[in-house]
Amino acid sequence: MKKEDAPFKELHLLMLPYTGRTLVYGDELVLTDNIGMCFDTEPVSDFVSSSYPFKLTFTLVMFCLRGVMRVRLNLKEYTLAENDVLIVLPGSIGECLEVGADTELIVIGFSGHRLMKEQQSSLNMAFLRLLTSTSLIHVSPGQMEESAKLYHLMREKMEQENYCFKLEAVAGYLQVLFYNGYQWMLDYNRQQLHEVRNRAQRLFDAFLELVQAHYVLHRHMGFYAEKLCLTPKYLSQVILEVSGRHATDWIREYVILEAKALLKSGRYTVQQVSDFLNFSNASFFGKYFKASVGCTPRQYMLK
DSSP states (O other): OOOGGGGEEEOOOGGGGOOOSSSTTTTTTTEEEEEEOTTTTHHHHHHHOOSSOOSSSSEEEEEEEEEEEEETTTTTTEOOOEEEEEEEEEEEEEEEEEEEETEEEEEOOOOOOSGHHHHHHHHHHHHHHHHHOOOOEEEOOHHHEEEEEEEEHHHHOOOOOOOOTTHHHHHHHHHHHHHHHHHHHHHHHHHHHHHHHHHHHHHHHHHHHHHHHTTTOOOOOOHHHHHEEEEEEHHHHHHHHSSSEEEEEEHHHHHHHHHHHHHHHTSSOHHHHHHHHOOOOOHHHHHHHHHHHHOOOOHHHHH
């Protein structure tokens, strides 16, 4: 395929729209925002209403101060709202779908390695793993306020005349921003883990409720998995992770508890108990009971 026939155009750092507040350092860094501006001014409106996606060749970080913006990144749609941060890595295919008229954004774009050469590779890899699952992170108002302050400090250094260490100073502020990003990542992962555990606990509770209601008639995982709209394998994994016991052990425990109560009542024969608990025959019930208790139903009755 010829380059001009590609389904998307490459978006280079210096192609970011000029808002009147754009600062550029060579071909390595662009700082821009539309604070106090609207999106219906050119060339911003042309960029936002573009009918084709871009393939980014640089890292892009967007901070949403207010309003709403919809984008599509690598076929996934994201909606930025107040206090959201969007991080787009080089090679991503992105498209701006919609921007509210009152939306205010801070945008930082950078390329090359000089600006981030001090970063720890292990943290970089952890950050990359997070960004494979989501490009959008929600932060607190205080965290967004701090990010905006760092952005304005970078602008001040970029605009300071006769300052010989602009790149080094900006790189320092960027490092603070990215270490903050690593902290956001840790907080996000902890929250996700907590939510996963909560979902698993709720699933375990729902499973036990179903077992308590249906164990007399149903002793197979397929029934309970179908009730919960899950596969038997996945349900079994969750129950084991939450409780440390296999799901079939929980079902068996309810059945055996009922069997013991019926046998010890002295009102029923082994055959009747087998029938009450929906076993195909007394022999099968006897084997099921002995495997759990260590003795036959009749021996248990005579103890």
